[in-house]
Amino acid sequence: MTSGPTPADSPAATAPETVFGPTFLQNPYPAYDVLRTEAPVGRHVVKTLASEVNAWVVTRHEDVRALLADPSLSKDALGLPRIVERHALHPDGSAGSNPRSMLFSDPPDHTRLRRIVSKAFTMRRVERMRPWIEQLADDLVDEIVPGAEFDLMEQIALAFPIYVIGALLGVPAADFADLRRWNGVLTSVEAGAAEKREAIGLSYAHLESVVAAKRRAPADDLVSALIEAEEDGDRLDGGELISSLFLLMNAGYETTANLIGSGVLALIQHPDQQRRLREDPALLSGAVEELLRYESPLNLATIRYTTRPVQVGEVVIPADEIVFVSLCAANRDPAVFDRPHALDVGRKKNQHLSFGHGIHHCIGAPLARLEGEVLFGRLLGRFRHWELAVPAEHLVWRHSLQFRGLASLPVRMS
Template identity: 40%
Template sequence: MTGTDPTPDTPTLFDRALLADPHAGYARLREACPVARTTTPDGAPVWVVTRYEDVRAALTDRRLSLNKQTSTSTGKHGASMPPSLDAHLLNMDPPDHTRLRRLVAPAFTARSVGRLRPAIQQRTDELLDRFQDGSADVMTALATPLALAVICDVLGIAEEDRRDFRTWTDTLRSPAADAAPTSRRALHDLHGFLVELIAGKRDHPGDDLLTQMITAREDGDQLSEPELVALSFLLLFAGYDNSANLVGNTVLALLTHHETLRSLRSGALGVGRVVDEVMRWNSPSMLASRRFAREDTHIGGVRITAGERIWMSLASANRDPQQFSNPDQFDVDRPEGGHLGFGHGIHYCLGSALARMETEIATEALVRRFPSLRLAHPEETFEWCDSFQNRGPLKLPVIW
């Protein structure tokens, strides 16, 4: 598409049809209107970028900001996070982002998160021990409780505090339209909990990533109290939802691609290659964090005005036929790399090593523990989470 004027609004883009079959919807958009102007589910105007080349370039374009202060648009409902939980990496540009990422990054290296492997394996085995009677729901019995357990282990949350913690997180993940008052209370309680948790870690350091973030220093600099609270909150939600959905998406991909599953079980295929292709083919992150144009700019030949909101569709970019051959096919042997499932550039997912390791452990343990594992209802259409941002099955019933 060429020209200098914005495309007409597409108010029905984020509708039930796109939610039910996002890959088909984005395929149509890539072809007909690769940079489209529409509205978010809460009514805010937004540009949606769908082609791989444009998305990858936009993810590193310094003319696009993550800072909300550069925005000229708001949603109809005016929903926003309290400032005390909002000052994190996904709302920051350099140099603030550079400073925080430099302080936090050592806690998320492959070597650092590798120390969690025995604990994640133990958590997985304990959950699988509860699988009985030849049937289970992978999401409720494995993916979700494992993701919560791992994130609580990462933050060093004591077992006796995890019931309240899960109640708050489940409340905040609710898509219900009338959930705002309950969500505000949950945010207040969770904020207080995180403040107390960090204070406790200062007095009694533990062997966890939160303690590493508290003690991280470079050239005399360290994270402030508000930064630690906001980063802990980000880690919670980025790690919880995405990790659970990645486990679910990976198991579902294997159970619907039997030759790949056989190769994994025989040892001819490493589980890491499976997870990598799932991140391209059915990533739990459908959209990159929203950006705002710092100045009037062009993406894909379309003019975008300073302050306007932009969403880059990772799901669409990862199935762009201009970048990937047979993009709708799940193929662990595909020759092309470069998927954007974990993002690209300075905002590449900080927790990618942890998410990969957690998914690899859970998936491999599940398929090896139950050699006859299969879908309980292979002929039925799956119901997906009610979100344009995240992708994962609500339920994944299996039998063996």
């Protein structure tokens, strides 16, 4: 078992016998190198968060980018259960339909929802949070005991974004533990359909109580802003408001946590790049983009299905088929990136797809970038020596094809 990408610039060129099995999860890049060359558009058995399904997986950057913006691929929540049931290996194992939101809707519904949410979730609001985010980063880093072993995933990577998204939404700090627990169930491949439905129900009930409180006493937070947001007199109805908050709460948490954990590991394993970044803080913004490319927090973008036959390279994917595009594979495509398996914090041309592309490009990307810049800056400035507290081969990546993140990251910093 390996802990991440092969250090060499060209990983071994043989795919595991089971393409998306346990070995793949620990180091997907050798298999992706083979797939991009031999089967860039292929049908596989895929299990992401709920059902194990027969699906098409696309790996080349050019194809992935095109499909992310192709209106022939739908994300509509109402049509998705029928498609999943058709292709599921065990149909009874489905967790049911996805909550209707920007993430699981098509135009014109998506256009309307995103326009209204964007009225409240603005760059200005994100920037106003910078001093608070910087103070939070200082507080968390202050808790690190120099030279002592600690789990960076638990103490920093998972804590930081839940505090940020909770404060952004206006959720009481006392509720953060519940939010983390429910999110853990929703992003787990081990949790069953009943557990996921329960977690969604509890999350929705909690958000409904938060919305009710903000209607009684509005504050300077995103929940209050979304209640008031309108576009040409149009507002989110009750269900749309809750589903939008549910999306922002969960999407903004898991991916940022993975960025932090994977990024710290990458800089430990590439001390020359860590030193370069520490000596030239002006590289920090670009370094966050490179860390996002090097280990995308999402391996496979969220589920899509074809509404008509779609030509991808030399392959025609029929209508009513599930399609997953691999962001990890696209971000290491040698046709786009020079030395794709090398970490280069000064990389000039970085067309990574970790935040997606097209109408579903991540609305929270500015916040994730800010969190990454602030936290990596604090860690680099405070501690000159980073080291793993366990052998690298003992590290385990989470059992998830959807997300690319470490289960834990024992380290020492001094």
